Amino acid sequence: MSVPVAEGDASVTLVHPLLAERWSPRSFDPEHVLSEAELASLVEAARWAPSARNRQPWRFLAGQRGSEAFRKIFASLMDANQLWAGRSSLLVVAVAAERDAEGQSLTGSGYDTGLAVAQLSVQAHALGLHAHQMGGFHADRIREAFAIPEGHIPVSVTAVGQVAPAELLPQPLRDRELASRERRPREETFFSTTWGQPLLLPVQT
Amino acid sequence: MSVPVAEGDASVTLVHPLLAERWSPRSFDPEHVLSEAELASLVEAARWAPSARNRQPWRFLAGQRGSEAFRKIFASLMDANQLWAGRSSLLVVAVAAERDAEGQSLTGSGYDTGLAVAQLSVQAHALGLHAHQMGGFHADRIREAFAIPEGHIPVSVTAVGQVAPAELLPQPLRDRELASRERRPREETFFSTTWGQPLLLPVQT
Numbered sequence: 001m002s003v004p005v006a007e008g009d010a011s012v013t014l015v016h017p018l019l020a021e022r023w024s025p026r027s028f029d030p031e032h033v034l035s036e037a038e039l040a041s042l043v044e045a046a047r048w049a050p051s052a053r054n055r056q057p058w059r060f061l062a063g064q065r066g067s068e069a070f071r072k073i074f075a076s077l078m079d080a081n082q083l084w085a086g087r088s089s090l091l092v093v094a095v096a097a098e099r100d101a102e103g104q105s106l107t108g109s110g111y112d113t114g115l116a117v118a119q120l121s122v123q124a125h126a127l128g129l130h131a132h133q134m135g136g137f138h139a140d141r142i143r144e145a146f147a148i149p150e151g152h153i154p155v156s157v158t159a160v161g162q163v164a165p166a167e168l169l170p171q172p173l174r175d176r177e178l179a180s181r182e183r184r185p186r187e188e189t190f191f192s193t194t195w196g197q198p199l200l201l202p203v204q205t
Numbered sequence: 206m207s208v209p210v211a212e213g214d215a216s217v218t219l220v221h222p223l224l225a226e227r228w229s230p231r232s233f234d235p236e237h238v239l240s241e242a243e244l245a246s247l248v249e250a251a252r253w254a255p256s257a258r259n260r261q262p263w264r265f266l267a268g269q270r271g272s273e274a275f276r277k278i279f280a281s282l283m284d285a286n287q288l289w290a291g292r293s294s295l296l297v298v299a300v301a302a303e304r305d306a307e308g309q310s311l312t313g314s315g316y317d318t319g320l321a322v323a324q325l326s327v328q329a330h331a332l333g334l335h336a337h338q339m340g341g342f343h344a345d346r347i348r349e350a351f352a353i354p355e356g357h358i359p360v361s362v363t364a365v366g367q368v369a370p371a372e373l374l375p376q377p378l379r380d381r382e383l384a385s386r387e388r389r390p391r392e393e394t395f396f397s398t399t400w401g402q403p404l405l406l407p408v409q410t
Contacts, residue, residue: 015331022253
């Protein structure tokens with residue numbers, strides 16, 4: 001699958017293919033089914049993520065397409081995501097503990113949960129699949145549908161599946177699918193001695 | 206480098222080696238120096254992470270050992286981390302925007318920043334290096350030392366370097382370095398139709 005990186009930006013070629021070829025498709029193959037081994041590897045990739053003091057402040061709700069869990073997660077998505085996410089093979093809600101056992105706030109729990117979902121996403125790519133994380137869902141609907149206890153916050157929904165040709169998508173999703181990936185320049189992202197002073201790096205090749 | 210996974214827990218073998226072999230060492234080689242290309246690839250791995258609406262709510266402060274930035278970051282670490290982190294080749298502070306342009310809170314920014322640091326960590330392993338994230342630092346010292354503007358919160362410090370034999374570490378760090386990695390069972394981490402009901406997965410091999 002080609003990666004729609006912004007033309008002329010070769011920087012992404014500096015990183016490992018599992019990261020360089022990572023993007024967030026909407027065009028999933030609605031016939032694709034995860035094997036049990038694939039599902040297990042996605043679960044384990046998230047589970048073995050690092051976290052502050054190994055407190056693992058994450059829980060996940062997951063369902064394969066056709067399952068009750070999948071239907072409940074799908075029903076909680078915002079309209080724009082319902083246009084495409086039903087074609088994915090797996091939907092996963094990431095839930096962060098609002099406070100840890102010592103009463104520390106969600107800042108760190110949300111961060112740690114991001115680490116775990118990133119590992120799940122890398123594993124998806126290692127399996128030849130893609131993952132698309134969404135912030136566009138109704139957290140209250142998920143909370144109610146799954147009886148999530150107080151003190152736990154759904155922070156993302158991730159769709160995992162096999163990419164299908166973008167041409168199968170209706171407009172305007174198709175144009176969006178083929179758009180270039182873009183990021184803020186690294187000089188505005190990595191600083192060194194003081195805030196705003198770019199970290200010196202070799203010239204991009 | 207062997208991975209000290211809990212004995213009898215083969216689950217980690219289900220995931221890609223870049224994740225399975227990821228752990229957080231304290232025993233870094235104090236002679237190791239990152240090449241410019243390695244540094245660039247770590248930066249790009251973080252920069253190309255996904256984020257909600259591609260808002261990239263992260264900034265990083267980074268310095269190689271011997272630089273002023275490294276000294277300032279090191280000076281902000283809590284004592285327990287100063288025992289070992291000075292031997293790493295690179296220290297990176299991850300900073301999350303407190304609110305995005307639309308006034309949304311840090312929950313999502315912290316999560317997204319975790320995604321970016323996870324990608325940096327995976328890239329470190331792809332380079333034959335290791336990354337160790339820390340929550341134990343004095344955020345106010347970093348804020349002052351780097352003149353971080355209001356509305357931005359340092360959320361982690363990551364040490365990157367080459368692993369050296371644990372035997373070089375003083376006690377009790379040495380025993381800790383050799384301890385098994387452990388995680389909460391997956392049945393208590395991944396749920397399906399409702400909270401607390403384990404996601405069904407094949408038996409571990």
